[in-house]
Amino acid sequence: GENVEQHPSTLSVQEGDSAVIKCTYSDSASNYFPWYKQELGKRPQLIIDIRSNVGEKKDQRIAVTLNKTAKHFSLHITETQPEDSAVYFCAPAGGYQKVTFGTGTKLQVIP
Amino acid sequence: DAGVIQSPRHEVTEMGQEVTLRCKPISGHNSLFWYRQTMMRGLELLIYFNNNVPIDDSGMPEDRFSAKMPNASFSTLKIQPSEPRDSAVYFCASTLTGESDTQYFGPGTRLTVL
Numbered sequence: 335g336e337n338v339e340q341h342p343s344t345l346s347v348q349e350g351d352s353a354v355i356k357c358t359y360s361d362s363a364s365n366y367f368p369w370y371k372q373e374l375g376k377r378p379q380l381i382i383d384i385r386s387n388v389g390e391k392k393d394q395r396i397a398v399t400l401n402k403t404a405k406h407f408s409l410h411i412t413e414t415q416p417e418d419s420a421v422y423f424c425a426p427a428g429g430y431q432k433v434t435f436g437t438g439t440k441l442q443v444i445p
Numbered sequence: 446d447a448g449v450i451q452s453p454r455h456e457v458t459e460m461g462q463e464v465t466l467r468c469k470p471i472s473g474h475n476s477l478f479w480y481r482q483t484m485m486r487g488l489e490l491l492i493y494f495n496n497n498v499p500i501d502d503s504g505m506p507e508d509r510f511s512a513k514m515p516n517a518s519f520s521t522l523k524i525q526p527s528e529p530r531d532s533a534v535y536f537c538a539s540t541l542t543g544e545s546d547t548q549y550f551g552p553g554t555r556l557t558v559l
Contacts (some may be wrong), residue, residue, distance in 0.1 A: 366546045368547065376552075377553055378536075378550050380547045383547065384478060419489065425548070426493075427546055433478070433548070434490065435487065435488040435489075435490070435491065437487050438488070
């Protein structure tokens with residue numbers, strides 16, 4: 335099955351700084367690369383995604399970059415705010431919607 | 446749309462009892478997923494259905510767990526008999542495979558087995 339790793343597992347940044355979370359995967363058939371945000375006590379929700387034919391996608395303060403050759407994709411958050419504090423999951427998916435969630439990265443933004 | 450609906454939201458039961466969790470996916474979605482989340486094991490995919498057919502149940506921990514999807518608007522996850530180690534938050538998610546792969550999660554069911 336797919337082997338998915340996220341780094342780092344925890345990340346603390348000062349408000350206003352940038353945060354980067356990296357996800358590596360093993361299945362070369364993966365073609366969909368989303369990031370989900372889960373606030374404490376709530377459900378995971380999609381914040382940004384990218385498909386295999388695109389290298390980068392940006393949505394305001396968040397961006398995702400994909401390197402299919404190296405089999406990794408990253409989440410970038412700029413100008414971090416306290417409300418960005420949450421657990422972030424990558425979840426690469428391939429054929430037949432086989433999806434594997436990463437172990438999660440707990441981001442803490444310090445005011 | 447009301448989103449993915451799960452019931453109950455909280456369930457407290459005693460070891461050995463049967464537990465049934467329910468999920469109503471978003472209307473029109475054709476894939477449904479059951480996940481279990483714990484601090485120790487993170488978010489685990491248990492089983493997923495496409496067009497009401499189970500595609501991959503390799504994540505189901507053991508025979509005590511079973512899942513059904515009798516129609517496009519309803520799915521159940523049953524644990525019988527339940528054990529304390531089954532205590533977790535169980536999420537259901539749905540998506541429209543082939544159009545958008547975004548998974549929409551329900552609010553989850555927090556299960557406590559005493």
